[in-house]
Amino acid sequence: MLAGRANTTELSYDTFYASDPKTLVLSCLGAMGNGKSSLLNAICDEQIYRTGRGAEPITKHVESVLRPWANPPISRYCQFIDTPGMCDSSVRDRENMQECVRYFKSLSFGVSAFLLVFNINDTRLDAYTQNMLNLFEQLLGREFWKYVILVFTHVDENIRDLLEDNIDVLEDPNEGFVSELRRVFKLDKRTFDPPMVFLPM
Template sequence: MSREGLSVSPQSEHYRHNSFNRNENIVHPVDSTTNLFRAPLPQPYHHPVRQVTMWELNESQRHPYPSIRRSSEQVLQPTLFASNSFPYQPITGFEPLDPSQEQNTVQQIFIAEPDEDPMQHFVIIPLGKTGAGKSSLLNLILGYDEFKAKAAAKSVTDCITERTGVWAIDHTESIITVADTPGFADSMQRDTEFLQVFQEYIADLGGRLGIDAFLLVFQCDSSTNNIMSILEHFNTMMQQFQPTTWWKHVMLVFTRVDYYPNLKFPPNILSKKQNIAEVLIPSIQKKFNLESPPKYAFVSSKAPNCSFSKKGQCDCFAASKYHLDQMRTLRSRINSILTDNGGRWIPSS
């Protein structure tokens, strides 16, 4: 069938394409006089009313009570003052940034708050006999082997070595200044020589920084007579210093309290810890006529062996937690010394 033979129905006005007829109107007028196309607009419950802001009021209206202000305004006022007094000035090369007004002082230019609190700084001096674990304790605090540590009768430290590092516990970092000292009260018949060295260093460090704590280090299995003799030696050495409050900054540290699987300590370790807490500490307080018993802590500088190597279950996590708890206790006791005494001990000149 040919195309001419097809019957084509006339195209309705609705589907008629208007692009071929330029004379026809594209937009047809609509009669809006009737109510057919009218609809009421939604009305709110109340019309919004603009409130006057605090910045559109004068000073007397803004602050009827000058002594009472909002905290946000107290923070914003210095910022507005700084921005109005010192507009932005680009710095080119090495030209200094001068204030925009002559009456402004340097203190007014630098109006800023610190980003974070400063790091806490500990200053400690460990003292103890040769082999007590002073160097190992300091290496454990610093997190790396900085000082020579050797369990031997002969001292491996012939002089006082001072170091400053970072003490990190629970993602909290503190600056710490420590000193590795020779054997105290047993240094191969050189007690008189080392006594003068200790006194000079304590006077120097106390004058420069002050001292947070004297850590008197002992092995956990040390005899009571041995501990008392070292404390008497320390008491004699410190008699020349003023003020005589240095006993309040003394802390006893007992080493070789190592980790045991499931914290099942041998009976001798448990009895020794109980004897220290119930007998030794009260005896020290009574002997040296102290106002309060000295603080003490137990630490271990020995790396634990995983029980998996002994055909047991892995306890590396428990061992790490045990060592971390010891460091928390040590730092907490040092902080309590500072809190109880209002800061560091500083010798008077």
């Protein structure tokens, strides 16, 4: 079937994969500057999304591309959705998330997984982070937690001892990051046990 589409335009190619139930749909969510765009660029093995540092967000609207999963290579097409970073501005954050929700609702088969991106050097569930996650839950629904993958970025391999200590703390079954999420958001251990990924970007 795909061979017969080799000469189609990029638009129709994207339309085909966007409406294919086998296409994975991944969306990055998180605070500004935690590496959401860099993560998606790494998975695509292509500089698709703009990245940078500064006081103002680089990604200001929902951006989406369809690409094969390239790193590591698997034989699946994916729709990668980058979203504006939460920036502790209640009005702007709510507007950004409302745009995200509208986009998610327009998808043929919804979102396969939400990549919640955190900087490993700042994993406190402080008031700002709790408000951000509360907003996600409020606008995406309680079911949102079932599709969460936790991604920790800025993992520095050069400070191995500190890195291992940080990871051990995050993975602690009684007092770690997931346990704290369960406590704060009243999540059931039987249904909320998300994968945790640690990346250097």
